[in-house]
Every structure is written in C-alpha cells, then in structure tokens.
Amino acid sequence: MPKVGIIYNDEKPIANDIAVELQDKFTNLGWDVSIATGIGGILGYSTPRSPVCHTPIEGLTPPGFDSSTKFVIVLGGDGTVLSASRQVAPSRIPMLAINTGHMGFLTEAYVNQLPSAIEQVLEGNYEIEERAMLAVKVFRKESVLWEALCLNEMVLHREPLTSMCHFEIAIGGHASVDIAADGIIVSTPTGSTAYSLSAGGPVVAPGVAVLQLVPICPHSLASRALVFPDSEPVNIHPVNATQLVMTVDGNGGCYVFPEDRVTIEKSDYSARFIRLQSPEFFRILREKLGWGLPHIAKPTSVEIP
Structure with a gap:
C-alpha cells in the first residue's frame, strides 16, 4: 500500500x-x-x-x-x-x-x-x-543545550534588539575575527532572500554550495557580509556580559549565555x-x-x- x-x-x-x-x-x-x-x-x-x-x-x-x-x-x-x-x-x-x-x-x-x-x-x-540545511547547536562546555535544523537562517542578537553585541567568530580552520554589531545572521542560499536580504546580504542561487555571514547594523565599515564554502563549520562565542537570544528560521530559539558557544554546519539532511x-x-x-x-x-x- x-x-x-x-x-x-x-x-x-x-x-x-x-x-x-x-x-x-x-x-x-x-x-x-x-x-x-x-x-x-x-x-x-x-x-x-x-x-x-x-x-x-x-x-x-x-x-x-x-x-x-x-x-x-x-x-x-x-x-x-x-x-x-x-x-x-x-x-x-x-x-x-x-x-x-x-x-x-x-x-x-x-x-x-x-x-x-x-x-x-x-x-x-x-x-x-x-x-541545503544547517545543523545549529548551542553548547555549554561539551553538553548540547539546544539544537535544530535550519533551512533559512540562524540569528543571534541581544534582547531587545537595541544595543551592540560583540562576537568572536571562527569559520573553518581560519583565525577568529571580532565583530561588533546588533546581531549576526548565518544564512543558507535559501535564506539569502529572507532576513539576510533585509540586512544587506547578497542573493545566492540555491544550487551554490556556500553559506553567508551577515552582521546586523555593524559598528564598522569593515564588517560586511561574507560568503564562504558550506563545508566550513562556524563557531560563535558571544563576548557580552549578559545573555543573547538565538532564533532559527524566525520561530524558535534559545538563550545564549557568555559561557556558551554556538556551532553551525551544513547538515547531512x-x-x-x-x-x-x-x-x-x-x-x-x-x-x-x-x-x-x-x-x-x-x-x-x-x-x-
């Protein structure tokens, strides 16, 4: 049947x-x-x-x-x-x-x-x-606090979205970079026409094997959208005294504390x-x-x- x-x-x-x-x-x-x-x-x-x-x-x-x-x-x-x-x-x-x-x-x-x-x-x-979809996870030390599949984007920001945040971000094996912005978006090509587009990111055709990192209202002319291979995982460490809020595809989320880290990588699904x-x-x-x-x-x- x-x-x-x-x-x-x-x-x-x-x-x-x-x-x-x-x-x-x-x-x-x-x-x-x-x-x-x-x-x-x-x-x-x-x-x-x-x-x-x-x-x-x-x-x-x-x-x-x-x-x-x-x-x-x-x-x-x-x-x-x-x-x-x-x-x-x-x-x-x-x-x-x-x-x-x-x-x-x-x-x-x-x-x-x-x-x-x-x-x-x-x-x-x-x-x-x-x-392509993303596997998004929040770790505290080696324990997974929260995880989700993501088709559009992951957004990490302060609640409410009224002040600047600091992030240490490592992509693949590259050296960490420091970004000061209202928040961070990590987007798939599918999500490039969603929040990422509104934040000034480029439109990416679905078949292109890339991800993009888009700072929200960055406090620097040097911090702009970055497109990189989807084979490279992303590690984000918030450098703030208070907790941040993470949302995935705009409908669910998790508090991220200063001792936590967020990992994003292309999912097998x-x-x-x-x-x-x-x-x-x-x-x-x-x-x-x-x-x-x-x-x-x-x-x-x-x-x-």
Whole structure:
C-alpha cells in the first residue's frame, strides 16, 4: 500500500478543509495516509531560568512519517514549509508545498492548482530539488543545550534588539575575527532572500554550495557580509556580559549565555522539494520580489541630424 503524508497549518481554515479532503481522497485511492500539523516542527524556546530545551533534530518527525512515505503535501505559507522541512528532512521525504498563505516564496503551487499538481505527481512527472540545511547547536562546555535544523537562517542578537553585541567568530580552520554589531545572521542560499536580504546580504542561487555571514547594523565599515564554502563549520562565542537570544528560521530559539558557544554546519539532511517544472530561480525572484523589473522607461535611440 503506497503511503502519503499531509502537513497543514491548523490556524488557517482553508488548510484544515483541504487536509480533510485530501485524507479522504487518498484513502479512497487505497493509500495509507499520515497527517500532522505544522506546529510539530515549531522549535521550543528556552528561558533564562530553564536554559535547556533540547529536542534532538530527529525528534520532530511525526508518527507515521518514515522513509516509506512517497511524498508529503504541505498546506500553508512559508512558515509552514519551514516547519515541515524540519519534520520530514530526517526521513528524506519530498514535499509538495501548496500555498495557502501570502508570499509563498518556498511553495510550488497555489490552492486552485492543487488537483492538477497532485495528478502530475501521481504520474511521476516532476523533479526533486534539494536545498541545503544547517545543523545549529548551542553548547555549554561539551553538553548540547539546544539544537535544530535550519533551512533559512540562524540569528543571534541581544534582547531587545537595541544595543551592540560583540562576537568572536571562527569559520573553518581560519583565525577568529571580532565583530561588533546588533546581531549576526548565518544564512543558507535559501535564506539569502529572507532576513539576510533585509540586512544587506547578497542573493545566492540555491544550487551554490556556500553559506553567508551577515552582521546586523555593524559598528564598522569593515564588517560586511561574507560568503564562504558550506563545508566550513562556524563557531560563535558571544563576548557580552549578559545573555543573547538565538532564533532559527524566525520561530524558535534559545538563550545564549557568555559561557556558551554556538556551532553551525551544513547538515547531512536536506529539504527535498517537488518541482512541477524545472526550477527557475530568477523567475521566482521576479514574481515574488520584483527583481530585475524596470522601474523607469528605457531610453530610446535619438537620431542625430
């Protein structure tokens, strides 16, 4: 019996309704259906009084979502896709992401395209695009306090974000550098169009095997975005008298104290997206962010008498 998964945003009525319809549809077709909400991929928060909030990376996978699952239909916006990627990446399950939200930068199709999208997938007429993910961990001495898979970015900053922080950062085997800024972003190529872009970082095409380090409002003209190979791990030591806050993909986080260190490296797991047509990154940039669209009329040629 073939197996399919459904992950949906239970805060959106349309996603709830479609999830029920899809469950009935695939059950009638003789499929085994596993269903879960995206809330299961939301990362927990630690607090100063309880700094340990450690759910292992593999611990977010919902029951029934194993490697025998052919694919998962994700119903929601980008936040649901980010959550679902953490839930299914350890099992290497490909995701068909259907946009019921707003921007939908990570989704493949809209709700009104769902019937034809499913038909195309069932016919095997699709490609799988793999997106790199990060393994983010917070250590105190040799103990892991917190860890998470990350598809977009890790952000480390002071709470509230109103004053400068100091960081000692080592990339791979290179010497440590000192950065003074409001915070630090470490981003994947997928995350280069998210917070990193707003902070002045470059846009990186998904297939490029790099990461980027972006200081937030740096206190130096010399501290600018850095792009480096994703084979090199990052170690961050906060040099502050008070705790900082770390968030991953904008929805979960951990307090980081002066005695802690943060490690970031490319994960062995990746997010696997079902693409109904060959991925065309520049088209998505144009449609979603307006990249490359003319804002003024092009000059016309003038004949000189």
